[in-house]
Amino acid sequence: MGRHARGAHTGWCAADHRCNLTEHRSDDLVVTLPGFGRAVLTRVRDERGREYGELRARIALDGDEYTARVQLRTALTDLRALLSRAAEYTRRAA
Numbered sequence: 001m002g003r004h005a006r007g008a009h010t011g012w013c014a015a016d017h018r019c020n021l022t023e024h025r026s027d028d029l030v031v032t033l034p035g036f037g038r039a040v041l042t043r044v045r046d047e048r049g050r051e052y053g054e055l056r057a058r059i060a061l062d063g064d065e066y067t068a069r070v071q072l073r074t075a076l077t078d079l080r081a082l083l084s085r086a087a088e089y090t091r092r093a094a
């Protein structure tokens, strides 16, 4: 593995097939709650140098449709809270 057109891999980049010509990508950080779900967090730097935390989650849904919808609504509500809390640490231009 060599260098990107826009520079060398970052210190946290996995430097393998996940890292392509436009993005650097870290190893996946996995959180598992057996029987209930799994989330994967990956650090990404795009071609403009902007960095992101990319989050993918799989949530085990109940067989009952109403309960499954409540679970999804709860997940969306909590994701909004999660994004808002993470955004609190973003430095803002004065």
Ligand SMILES: [Zn+2]
Binding pocket: 008, 009, 010, 013, 014, 015, 019, 020, 023, 024, 025
């Ligand atoms: Zn890379």
